Amino acid sequence: MDIAVGSGNPVKRRAVERAIPHASVAAVAVDSGVSEQPVGHDETISGAVTRARRAFESGDYALGVGIEGGVAAHPSGSDTDDDLYLIMWSAVTDGDRVGRGAGPTFALPDRIADRIRAGEELGPVMDDVLGTEDVAKNEGAAGAFSEGRITRADALVSAVTAALSPIRSDLY
Numbered sequence: 001m002d003i004a005v006g007s008g009n010p011v012k013r014r015a016v017e018r019a020i021p022h023a024s025v026a027a028v029a030v031d032s033g034v035s036e037q038p039v040g041h042d043e044t045i046s047g048a049v050t051r052a053r054r055a056f057e058s059g060d061y062a063l064g065v066g067i068e069g070g071v072a073a074h075p076s077g078s079d080t081d082d083d084l085y086l087i088m089w090s091a092v093t094d095g096d097r098v099g100r101g102a103g104p105t106f107a108l109p110d111r112i113a114d115r116i117r118a119g120e121e122l123g124p125v126m127d128d129v130l131g132t133e134d135v136a137k138n139e140g141a142a143g144a145f146s147e148g149r150i151t152r153a154d155a156l157v158s159a160v161t162a163a164l165s166p167i168r169s170d171l172y
Helices: 009-017 039-057 110-117 124-130 140-145 152-168
Strands: 002-006 025-027 063-074 084-091 098-101
Touching: 002 009, 002 039, 009 025, 009 152, 025 039, 025 124, 039 063, 039 098, 063 152, 084 140, 084 152, 098 110, 098 152, 110 124, 124 140, 140 152
Parallel strands: 002 025, 002 063
Antiparallel strands: 063 084, 084 098
16 A cells, blocks of 8 residues: 655655555655644644645555644643643545544653743744754654653554544444
8 A cells, every 4th residue: 555644854765654654655745735843633623634635635545644742732721821732633545535534642841842832833932842853754853751761753643543443444
């Protein structure tokens, strides 16, 4: 089965390969149609769906997969700013149907959340805080927050698997 993942990021490709073993996965760089730092579930899901559709339409593929990371606010229960969370969504399409699924969610530490609220992107902020380059193409923020227990690829496998379920399972 030939599958296209709508990104040139090797972590996203590896996640799809792990979620759909025995498939041939092509990385196809496509525009997400959303901002570089998606905010909220709606924008993040929209980016994943757009990537999946554009990847599917880019060639003769059985499935198109889109993966998008973003941040979302949730009330903290206090009078201060809402808490910010790292979120990740995936979408899978066969051209007719679109499945959507989320990966794990991680609370952002205050010093990182403050910088995101000020308009910075999570990837570069994480690189700065960790003293690394291209954390998004390696362990990801998920890996850093979980001390390597859940890498970005691990987290994205969950999202892709969840998004694939409505396409592959007879229960839907």
